[in-house]
Each structure stands twice: as C-alpha cells, then as structure tokens.
Amino acid sequence: MRLLCPHTEAIWTRLARVEQALLTRIEADVKAAGFPPIVWYDVLISLANAPGGRARPLDLERTMLLPQYATSRLVDRLEQAGLVERQTCPTDGRGQFIAITPEGRKLQKKMWPTCAAAIERHLGSKLSVDERIQLRGLLEKLLS
Amino acid sequence: MRLLCPHTEAIWTRLARVEQALLTRIEADVKAAGFPPIVWYDVLISLANAPGGRARPLDLERTMLLPQYATSRLVDRLEQAGLVERQTCPTDGRGQFIAITPEGRKLQKKMWPTCAAAIERHLGSKLSVDERIQLRGLLEKLLS
C-alpha cells in the first residue's frame, strides 16, 4: 500500500539524518575550539543583530522555533554565563527584554570564524553555488 | 568580513529550523493518535525490513546516525515495551541482535497510516513533484 510519495519519504528520512549529522559535526568542531554549544551562538547573533542588542523571549522563540520553556532555560544559562541580561519591559509588565552584554558580543565575535569555517567545511563545500541556491529556496518553501 | 557564502549560511539556519519544525509537527500528529515517538517507528521499520527481522545495534546506529549510547537506551525502551528483543549473536560474543517481535510488527503496521499521513501533510504537500526530486537529490548529496 503506497500511502506516501517515495520522494517525500526519502526527504523525510534524509532530512533528519542530514540535520543530525551536520549538527553533530559542526558542533564537534566548535566545541573542539573550546566554545559553548552552537545554539548559544545563535542566540547571541540574533541579539547582536536586533535593534538595541535585545529582544523579547517570545521573539527568540519564534526565530529559533524553540518551545517556550526551552527559551526560558536557554536564557537562564546564557545569563548565568554573563552573556545576556534580563531587563524588565517598560511597555508590558509581564514581559522582558533579553539584552546581549559586552561579554556576549565579545564571545559572538570570537566564535564567528570557527563557526563559519565549520559550516563551510561540513555544508558549503559539499554543494555547488547553484545547488546552494536551489536548496536554500526549497528549505524556505518548507518553512512557510 | 564575509567568511561564509550567504547561501550556505541561510541553508544552515533553515535546515535546523525546518527539521525541528517538521519533527515537532509530525510527532504531534503521531502522538495525538496515541502512538509512541516516531523514532520508535524508525527502529521498527528498520528491523521489519532487515533480513530475519533483526539487526545489530551497530547497524541501527549507522542507519539512524545515533550515538552508540542512544541506540543502547532506545533499544532498552523498546524492549521494555515488548516491541523488540535482544538476542545473543552466535558469531560474535560481544555483539547481539535486536529482533522485532510480533507485537513490534503489529505496532509498526498500525502506525504506518498515521505516520504517512502526517509526513504527507507537513512535508509532501508543500512541494511539487519536481521540487521533491530536487530536494531529495540535494539531501542525498549532503549525506555523503
């Protein structure tokens, strides 16, 4: 009984494997350089690029597609490490801002070359420019 | 300083998000139908398709790209649930076979329509046939 297009099935299994493999390999490179997990970098770069160097937890959640509690605890750890700081939100007493600290910016800048090299090595170098453009487009379509 | 092709960077961020989002959504559908996590299904289908309905843990690891300890504990849980069974390996005293049980096969068959529908809904329906073929090829290239 064929309930599922074979291409779809192949995509589904490969997608999980590819993401898993890339994450493992890239993370290994980053850790080998003595840096924290790459998800920390994701948060830092998000904040660094946000206006005022800060964002609402809810925005982080939506950008990173993390569940609410995961964001809350990720921020805990970053705060613990002095890389971000929780600020009260003047316009909404329930909310807050997560602001990147100077040390946070410093770490983000320091991590960038290592992260970029790892991503290039394990991902970029495997595809031609045309393929990269194609893949990018297809992934964007899947996100919508 | 541009250390990284912008397409590569976009692929990297999207890939993680897409996989995360799809897994969450598909898993939610499967759980809503009262089934265990989809990774259980992955193991069961692997074993069901393997000769003799069994495979070495090492093979599972390589197929699913899981770390060794994850496989070991995943098998623990499946065994606990009576879906697989550990058998000693006659040719290698260190190793073992993980064999799917009749209940395991039954569950695998029962899960299939739900899994297929979820994957089709959240993944297949988002892309045309040509796009699926393209994406499949690109992902395969990344796995090598």
Added chain:
DNA sequence: GACAATTACATGTAATTGCATCTAACAATA
C-alpha cells in the same frame, strides 16, 4: 598462547528536555 589494542555494547552521573502547571500582568466585559 600471552598480552596489548580494539570493538561491541552497557551504564553511572550530570545536564537537558518535555510536559504540565503556576504566577503575574494585561485586556475585555459587565
């Protein structure tokens, strides 16, 4: 065949995640 090195798998412990639920602050309605 003794011995070091490797391989297959398990497991203790600490960190992280998932789920459900909680609290505090808004918002809407009466």
Added chain:
DNA sequence: TATTGTTAGATGCAATTACATGTAATTGTC
C-alpha cells in the same frame, strides 16, 4: 472596579540525552 479570559514567562518533576567510563569478547602481534 470586580470578574473572567488571555498572554508572557517560570518552574517542579519525570524522561531523555550527553559524556565518560566500564566490562567483556575479539583481534593482532609476537
């Protein structure tokens, strides 16, 4: 302004994952 509903975020607890290490079997070397 009391009441009810909703939203932003935190948190207790159980399940899972990561890391390091352990154990037993096997292989290679002499």
